[in-house]
Amino acid sequence: MQKMLNIISNVLRGSANRNGAELVREGSRVVVASRTYADFTPQATFDIKKCDLHKLEEGPPLQAVLTREEGLQYYRTMQVMRRMELKADQLYKQKIIRGFCHLYDGQEACAVGIESGINRTDHLITAYRAHGYTLTRGGTVREIMAELTGRRGGIAKGKGGSMHMYAKHFYGGNGIVGAQVPLGAGVALACKYQGKNELCVCLYGDGAANQGQIFETYNMAALWKLPCIFICENNKYGMGTSVERAAASTDYYKRGDFIPGLRVDGMDILCVREATKFAAEHCRSGKGPILMELQTYRYHGHSMSDPGISYRTREEIQEVRSKSDPISLLKDRMISNNMASVEELKEIDVEVRKEIEDAAQFATTDPEPPLEDLCNHIFSNEPPMEVRGTNPWAKLKSIS
Template identity: 90%
Template sequence: MQKMITVISNVLRGSATKNGAKAVSEGTRVVVSARTYADFTPQATFDIKKCDVHRLEEGPPVQAVLTREEGLQYYRTMQTVRRMELKADQLYKQKIIRGFCHLYDGQEACAVGIEAGINLTDHLITAYRSHGYTLTRGGTVKEIMAELTGRRGGIAKGKGGSMHMYTKNFYGGNGIVGAQVPLGAGVALACKYQGNNELCVTLYGDGAANQGQIFETYNMASLWKLPCIFICENNKYGMGTSVERASASTDYYKRGDFIPGLRVDGMDLLCVREATKFAADHCRSGKGPIIIELQTYRYHGHSMSDPGVSYRTREEIQEVRSKSDPISMLKDRMLTNNMATVEELKEIDVEVRKEIDDAAQFATTDPEPPLEDLCNHLFYNEPPMEVRGTNPWMKLKSVS
């Protein structure tokens, strides 16, 4: 059995005597502790919170199996999202990131849990709090940070900013409140039309939940039995307004009426993962759309212009951090069940911090896109065309 032996030596040296002779060391104190690395628990089963259900005979399981490898990967990804957002906060306050910027820290279990419940060949579209999903959908920290600072190496070549990032099968980051929901249904329609057994996860916040276009989309998705998982990330506040003041009914998982729904603990990664798997099976079996309400919480304000403490107290935020933090919850589960060591998780933390620092360095030194890139990529696979009105003294060509 492999063991890591930690030896801490404390040698107490004596000073020289008056006649110049050296004193013998008073002694050596050795503390030995053994840590077993070969006997990690490879997987464990956890009890998770039961989901509230609407128009369903049964919901997701109330137990979830977590392997050590999954746990370490989930932990790393959530820490990366957390640290990336904290770095974005710092760069914004230094006026290196400008314009709109909506941070995701506190909601990491939603993005990572959803991704763990679907396939990369499935599709996803969300609103403007999109940095975490850009990462889980295959973007890199370097590309995301460079996009935030408007640099050429950004994931949208510096022309999209915080709200408009894209990867394969990920359709953004969308700035118009609720407008991504009908787009997501359109992607789901394409999945059904092509018969590829894929689905679309369509996300929106509680602040968008009263938009009329969402209910129109529910209707069409239900009539056409589209493979669409509608997910409301209910972080309790639409901008600075609490859900109780904004919605006559805060049971967002029931708002589809004729569409089945689930209300899920969005701070518990395993709850989110199991609910997403359940919903994905529902869609793939041809039963049509399903709604998930993820009850979550954001630590920052709505955007960087919102301090986040004028409509809620610091004590409320701290209470969520201390009792329901998604990263702490996963960490405690893994440590309690001997699935990892404190040292191992600290090592991941150090690696993540370095990755974030390196990405921030790139994002502040990479050049901005040149003017001639302004009109590029207006259309897909079109020959160059002249773009008028960009500058009265210059004619630019678009390049696809």
């Protein structure tokens, strides 16, 4: 009897560091660990911040339901994004990643929240801060990291780099400021023309919000009632210029004028998700476009060539990290509502770090694309063709 009590005592003492129902067998005796998945709260309802509205009588709900499974999925995806960008920072400083590189850490709730509010068959186009969306649109960490290092296994076969990544229903990564907005409206026009009840999410930053082509696109989208969600990711700074110095009006959600708008807490994944669901329903019901402003923040500078502390203080960045970090907000919600344990989330962190390290190893050892691949994939589904090189006598071949 005493031996049995000792076994139970040892199992219970160790169960705090284990997840799920764990069976410990001692001969014919079976002891069940004290904490099982049934002990966790399967779902909870949270109050979320009210959105500011423009030309809307009603907005998204003030409460959001989160299931345990959703919470764990969101947490893991945001951690992958965060760790991936921190690894990219490291590889850039080692001169393994070259050229332009715009990191997304701090803005993870935007990408994951948007994706959880639309369908995978919907379409998405963004600017050059694109690594996070490449991941949520179906790209793998290995493909993204290999693209950053210009390797053959990259998602654009090593030819696109940081700014030009693509996946199914994902149209990049676009390097020209604001140019993706009219392209996104074109995708939305195709959605309406084909009648598939799909929509296009078109993202741009506060720095691009003053581009004339964006206002022209607003006008056309409103006239044609295109199913397009225009989303301004307002991370407070366009390159090294604060929004207050760059824009006479910083109410970006009102910039569509005749287009309805929402201003959303972009650091809270549940706020972003519910606002996106609301916007998607608006578009699918035939009401035309809608504009969302996500108030978010980037921890790195504009690009890797920008230290990010010449026009803002380290204290400002640290305050946002300590008070509004999107990953910490979700983590605190889940733990305080018994939806996950600290140990469980730490295990996810360990898995994510390993995934990132494995991807970085691949991205630094995979071969670079050979020269003969230089002109491939100019057109889709075309027979092989000759392409003129740097002079009339240099002939290259292009294969679809």
